[in-house]
Amino acid sequence: MSSNHGTHGENASQEPNAAEDANPDSDPIAPQDLSSPSDPIAFQEPMVELVSVWKSFGDKEVLRGLDLTVQEGDVICLIGASGCGKSTLLRCVNLLETLDRGSIYFIGTEIAPGVVNDNAVRKRMGIVFQSLNLFPHLNVLENMTLGLRVAHRISKATALELAKEWLARFNLSDKISEYPERLSGGQQQRVAIGRAMIGSPDLLLLDEVTSALDPELVGEVLALMKELAAGGTTMLVATHEMGFAKEVASRVCFIHGGVIHESGRPEEIFGSPRTEETQRFLARLREGGRL
Amino acid sequence: MTDLTPPSALPSIGPSRRRNGSGGFGGGRQRQSSQDGRQQSSFGKSRPSWYVPVVSVASTMLVVGTASYFIWQSNSRQLVEQQFFNREKFWDSFPDVVGGFWLNIQMFVVAEIAILLVALLVAVMRSLRGPEFFPLRVLSVIFIDLFRGFPLILLILLLGFGVPTLGISYVPNGVLFWGVTALVLSYSAYTAEVYRSGIESVSESQRSSARSLGLTQGQAMRYAILPQAVRNVIPALLNGLVSLQKDVALVSVLGIRESVREAQIEVARSFNFTPYMVAAVLFLLISIPLARLSDWYTKRDRERRTQTYV
């Protein structure tokens, strides 16, 4: 459904997406979506919308008025040089960072700045980080169900059932009572993705989840991500895995200079990048053999 | 004892490494090669299996024997025996001192439980984030600074003698209660810092992970951070336990008839120091096993960690 609305750039300078525009209905993107032939619904509320988001650490400005719209079912790949702000963007969406300026909408509600209950928001998102982050003192089952039991207040029996379901789906049923230190990195990241998905989030945020893994373990995690994408999970994925982006992304966003410098369908970004910066970034990737 | 004796292969490895380091890259290599002959021969011939036990037993006997010999030879031996190791006085004072020691143990157990809880509360208060918790953070810092700043003995005197004179109706007025309270406050301040170091040793990303699951700050602390933090500081907590077990005796200054006080009374009556030795033996009976337990746990913990992360 989102296949053609990416071509009009998300470039901050082009988009007069006013920060005070609290009503997404009057968003200039909306008319484009209306005309989208693959979209059966006349207008669909964006899953996530970032409007002119600014974020700096000290005097280092990382995000400089970044705009981004994610529709339901989108798989958006964020690419860009290391340090360009991909993690920061994801952390902002998950409310782990506070914004300097701008706002973030999640299913039509402004969640930043000044959300009342950030836990209620986080419960409807899942996030997996680059570093291996399972709780080392809990086994796989307990890792999977902690959020369900404590945050979602779901009964032990239901949580167990859900965990078994997800583990079976991820081919990890035999690891249910293992502790993380006894799992391979790939298995740990798969459990972490399961832990993020088990609460049926509306949005899955993945931050370079394969970067910390040995090369031979990357494949199993990417396969899982592809499966989730095929299942219709809305995903915002920061990645260096260009193969994944080419194959799975509904839209690729190249972050540069604190904004989405260029975005489009994978074949557009990788095939015929319009700006010089994008071309240069891709050329560097090719030199490094990563494209 | 055996810990002090290096394993047989190590001595030849240790020095050669050091030489390599201090000699720079090129020089070290050169010099080492001139000694390679000797190095290799000591490397090749490993020490026989009896070496470690025999050397440790022999050296122990040498040290203990020498010390005993000099004590035995000294003119004051008889006096020492009379004043400190008088068998008759030992058994005379034994029942009272042991009776007092039972109170020591009770105070120790109650105080330790209270310390572990109060300190945890203070440490968690100090680790809370966000402007709304600012007052709690300030309170915990004041608590720690204050009660760590006092000499323990002064705190015991102040609270033990001072507070009961106020005659406040809604708090207990016993000397014993306030003596133990002084112990709890002082040790809690220290122990809170132990907990806090544990909390800070848990990586930031663990906190992020917990929060991202929708856990509140308190829930993240309870289910994700604290279990790891406490595990990290158990050796330090055990250390505190050993130390508290002895410091409980300080409340004797309040006239509380625990073992040291009982011993003191006996000593004053008989002009003989043997009752103190009774108390000393009783304390050792508790503190040595505790110290060994602490060593054992610390060692096991270290081994487990190196196994995990190597």
Ligand SMILES: Nc1ncnc2c1ncn2[C@@H]1O[C@H](COP(=O)(O)OP(=O)(O)O)[C@@H](O)[C@H]1O
């Ligand atoms: N908590 C922080 N404190 C200070 N600087 C930070 C912090 N987080 C990120 N940064 C800085 O922000 C920039 C963007 O970081 P990040 O979002 O992690 O980039 P990416 O994920 O694209 O590699 C980097 O220069 C990084 O050093």
Ligand SMILES: [Mg+2]
């Ligand atoms: Mg990053």
